[in-house]
Amino acid sequence: MGPAPRRAVRLPHAGPVRRTRWRNWSRTVSAQPVTVARPRDEAEVAEVVTRAAAAGRTVRPVGSGHSGTAVAAGDDVSLDLRHLTGVRPVDPARGLVAAGAGTRLDALSAGLLELGLAVANLGDIDRQTLAGALATGTHGTGAAFPSLAGSVRGLRLVLADGRVVTCSPEQRPDLFAAAVVGLGAFGVVTEVLLHCPPAFLLAADEHPEPLEAVLDGFEERMSAADHVEFYWFPHTAVAMVKENTRRPLAEGADPLPRWRALLDDEVLANGVFAATCSAGTLVPGLVPSINRLSTRAVGRRRYTDLSHGVFTSRRRVRFREMEYALPRADLPEVLREVQRLIDRRGWRLPFPLEVRVSAPEDAWLSPAHGRATAWLSVQQVAAAPFVRYLTGVEEVLVAAQGRPHWGKLHTRTARDLAPLYPRFADAQRVRRAVDPAGTFASPHLDRVLGGVLGGGDAPTTRAGVVDLREGAQSVHHSPL
Numbered sequence: 001m002g003p004a005p006r007r008a009v010r011l012p013h014a015g016p017v018r019r020t021r022w023r024n025w026s027r028t029v030s031a032q033p034v035t036v037a038r039p040r041d042e043a044e045v046a047e048v049v050t051r052a053a054a055a056g057r058t059v060r061p062v063g064s065g066h067s068g069t070a071v072a073a074g075d076d077v078s079l080d081l082r083h084l085t086g087v088r089p090v091d092p093a094r095g096l097v098a099a100g101a102g103t104r105l106d107a108l109s110a111g112l113l114e115l116g117l118a119v120a121n122l123g124d125i126d127r128q129t130l131a132g133a134l135a136t137g138t139h140g141t142g143a144a145f146p147s148l149a150g151s152v153r154g155l156r157l158v159l160a161d162g163r164v165v166t167c168s169p170e171q172r173p174d175l176f177a178a179a180v181v182g183l184g185a186f187g188v189v190t191e192v193l194l195h196c197p198p199a200f201l202l203a204a205d206e207h208p209e210p211l212e213a214v215l216d217g218f219e220e221r222m223s224a225a226d227h228v229e230f231y232w233f234p235h236t237a238v239a240m241v242k243e244n245t246r247r248p249l250a251e252g253a254d255p256l257p258r259w260r261a262l263l264d265d266e267v268l269a270n271g272v273f274a275a276t277c278s279a280g281t282l283v284p285g286l287v288p289s290i291n292r293l294s295t296r297a298v299g300r301r302r303y304t305d306l307s308h309g310v311f312t313s314r315r316r317v318r319f320r321e322m323e324y325a326l327p328r329a330d331l332p333e334v335l336r337e338v339q340r341l342i343d344r345r346g347w348r349l350p351f352p353l354e355v356r357v358s359a360p361e362d363a364w365l366s367p368a369h370g371r372a373t374a375w376l377s378v379q380q381v382a383a384a385p386f387v388r389y390l391t392g393v394e395e396v397l398v399a400a401q402g403r404p405h406w407g408k409l410h411t412r413t414a415r416d417l418a419p420l421y422p423r424f425a426d427a428q429r430v431r432r433a434v435d436p437a438g439t440f441a442s443p444h445l446d447r448v449l450g451g452v453l454g455g456g457d458a459p460t461t462r463a464g465v466v467d468l469r470e471g472a473q474s475v476h477h478s479p480l
């Protein structure tokens, strides 16, 4: 069975028929959807999906475009859920709330705080939409804490046939297990049921430590506080460690003075860092000295504040990123191997590598599925060449049974990924059952999840077989 022919129909809740160019945050991907639909409620989402499917068109839900891969890129109907926002109490005493799929994570934290609640764990930024962040397995750090998906107790989804269904661990458990970290491949999430702890503070302790000492006692070191992570600047022997410990709200905050927060986050972390990155890009030979100077200049910082303000910060320096989830115990050896590779190749790298940890998860397509995980993130300034660096490091991470972050650059295909995910075939089965005609298919999903039409690994469209390393994809430009 081939794809149904497309009919040029006008969709409801869509903007004027004018192909507007869409670009993601890191400028690694662009697309030109035929239609951008901005439905105002769930019924309108269902109407758009039903009409698009009947006309043989494809639909791609899009969040705030913070994924570095083409996972949100669509060349037909782009579905923007910016109007499906807000936090609704369900049973606040038990920490249960429902949030609109398009709610940004900063607005989610603000809405939860009004109910005396908080998100259990967050990543580095809070500009993503809730559904977008969930779809790629967005995570923070914490040896005993899962990613954002670990807080989800149920989803409302619009399926390809226009039906609105609820799924949870009890109701349609297979659909839930597949769709909670679902890459937008199983349906359009309209609302998320979340379990949230009471609002809490984080006591932050940020300081440098010798890298080798951190790697030698890695498991214990990463469990020394609730949320531990570290950055390693190449060409130095220093780990910049961040330890965040959860404290009850009643203890009271002890935030950084406003001038110090501004100096650290806006001037040093973004302004000076942007300048040093530019200098390092123009004169790569300067990079090792700049990195050593930067790590020496950073002192200890201690403060206590509301959790979401400590978990997240602003990232204004645009970068390209790859991140892999690894078996946790293997991280020290893998990072040492990456260090040796950087030295051997003589790369000059101004951006740090970031190491985080998370607990095993049930979601079938979570990169942390079924195993205690360490995440290794490799970043490069947007203006600098990055393909050789990222693909070189990727070989090391792949050899270590790493699973790529779905929202960050990687070169893996469904064929590579299937053996790494014990429930990959189950997820493909659920996808074929709920979207047999490939309404939510895209060239990128063909590549990473396999095609829907004809089953198995077969790509739905020709673009799915193009080698992305060449940057030669027909619709979406994605150089890695």
Ligand SMILES: Cc1cc2nc3c(=O)[nH]c(=O)nc-3n(C[C@H](O)[C@H](O)[C@H](O)COP(=O)(O)OP(=O)(O)OC[C@H]3O[C@@H](n4cnc5c(N)ncnc54)[C@H](O)[C@@H]3O)c2cc1C
Residues within 6 Å of the ligand: 025, 026, 060, 061, 062, 063, 064, 065, 066, 067, 068, 071, 072, 081, 101, 102, 122, 123, 124, 125, 127, 128, 129, 130, 131, 132, 133, 134, 135, 136, 137, 138, 139, 140, 183, 184, 185, 187, 188, 189, 190, 315, 405, 407, 408
């Ligand atoms: C500066 C920066 C910092 C970051 N920090 C972290 C971090 O600390 N930890 C981490 O894990 N990741 C991090 N990321 C990656 C980011 O969290 C993910 O790529 C996330 O998916 C982006 O969310 P979004 O709202 O921008 O979604 P998009 O990138 O727009 O879309 C992502 C996916 O969600 C799907 N989607 C969107 N809405 C819906 C819906 N309603 N229903 C079904 N599917 C939907 C899309 O189809 C797509 O598959 C970072 C990215 C950047 C640029």
